[in-house]
Amino acid sequence: xxxxxxxxxxxxxxxxxxxxxxxxTTTAAVIGIELARRxxxxxxxxxxxxxxxxxxxxxxxxxxxxxxxxxxxxxxxxWAMMLDTAVMFxxxxxxxxxxxxxxxxIVQNRFFRNMVGALSGTQEYMASEALHQLxxxxxFDVVVVDTPPSRHAxxxxxxxxxxxxxxxxxxxxxxxxxxRRGLKVLNTxxxxxxxxxxxxxxxxxxxxxxxxxxxxxxMEAGFRERAASVMALLIxxxxxxxxxxAPRHDTVAEAVWFADQLRARGIGVSxxxxxxxxxxxGSGTAAEAVERAAAEDDPRIAxxxxxxxxxRTIAERERQxxxxxHDRLGRAPMVDVPLLAGDVHDRGGLAEIGTHLFKKARSxxxxxxx
Numbered sequence: 001x002x003x004x005x006x007x008x009x010x011x012x013x014x015x016x017x018x019x020x021x022x023x024x025t026t027t028a029a030v031i032g033i034e035l036a037r038r039x040x041x042x043x044x045x046x047x048x049x050x051x052x053x054x055x056x057x058x059x060x061x062x063x064x065x066x067x068x069x070x071x072x073x074x075x076x077x078x079w080a081m082m083l084d085t086a087v088m089f090x091x092x093x094x095x096x097x098x099x100x101x102x103x104x105x106i107v108q109n110r111f112f113r114n115m116v117g118a119l120s121g122t123q124e125y126m127a128s129e130a131l132h133q134l135x136x137x138x139x140f141d142v143v144v145v146d147t148p149p150s151r152h153a154x155x156x157x158x159x160x161x162x163x164x165x166x167x168x169x170x171x172x173x174x175x176x177x178x179x180r181r182g183l184k185v186l187n188t189x190x191x192x193x194x195x196x197x198x199x200x201x202x203x204x205x206x207x208x209x210x211x212x213x214x215x216x217x218x219m220e221a222g223f224r225e226r227a228a229s230v231m232a233l234l235i236x237x238x239x240x241x242x243x244x245x246a247p248r249h250d251t252v253a254e255a256v257w258f259a260d261q262l263r264a265r266g267i268g269v270s271x272x273x274x275x276x277x278x279x280x281x282g283s284g285t286a287a288e289a290v291e292r293a294a295a296e297d298d299p300r301i302a303x304x305x306x307x308x309x310x311x312r313t314i315a316e317r318e319r320q321x322x323x324x325x326h327d328r329l330g331r332a333p334m335v336d337v338p339l340l341a342g343d344v345h346d347r348g349g350l351a352e353i354g355t356h357l358f359k360k361a362r363s364x365x366x367x368x369x370x
Contacts, residue, residue: 003335003358011142011240012238013236016147016242018243019245022251022275023246024147025046025053027273028046029056032144033078034358035144036077037072040141041076041139042077042079042142043134043139043142043144044079045127046080056344056350057080063081064081065082067081083126092226095222127147128230128234132226132233235266240271241268243325247321248318248321260328270332271329272326273334276340277322279315280312293309338356340352
């Protein structure tokens, strides 16, 4: 069986992509643990981590918006954080503002606060910003990103380019005009939209919006540079993409779609992980097990062969379901993680997954002093 070892060798960024509920976050955590075991300083960024994952990583208070060190008896280090869109947006503004006064004018603006909470694509853009910041943080060698579900993960990839294009758009330049003429044009062109927004966020939304964009003056160049840096990082050879799926047609179709989207952008898939796969139970086929059941005189043994036939049928159907993804991978490895007896809620569960993702059977490091 193929493993992820070669796929992750030399990586500085690992992006885990796939549908919701296929084990993406858990896979990201196990990859982080393995890289820490290899001596790297790793930070795992999750979008919406399950409570049981925080418990399994030894974080009883949950995963916060700041990187938290996880106590592992390993040569490297493992950190974890959850993306907080508002906190990250505030950081980005303060990093690009000329001074604290300009930053305060922006982050205290009502239009800004509503935009952070409601604007489509904000979370995906902030995920790319988090990746950029953490990649440049001297504390970490590798950043492992657990992205939103596949369709939104594409927004994650496109967000820096969308921002760059918006900064060059005539509407943005119009909003930046402090003159009365600019405000008049804005009123004429956008009033129906602004009236609709005003019913939700308040009648002063136009003034807040204009104040926000005028406070933004001088920060465009910094945002353009950051967007270009993030785009370069996303297509870098040191950035690896791991597709995660379950052996079902719907999740495989999502993974295939995303692989095609990556290829269209000149990005290759480094590996795929198929979670919760049924084992084959030997080298025979379901049809052979059916024949053995029919030929067996002892009803108890015949029942066992019939049961084996059912299990092999499930496994064969799953192989058929994942075949399109396998075809898209080329020489990249596909790793099966078998269906476990229960949910992953402790380090033992993470260790079991790790034995399938990587070459050697290993246990997850236990808490201890370094």
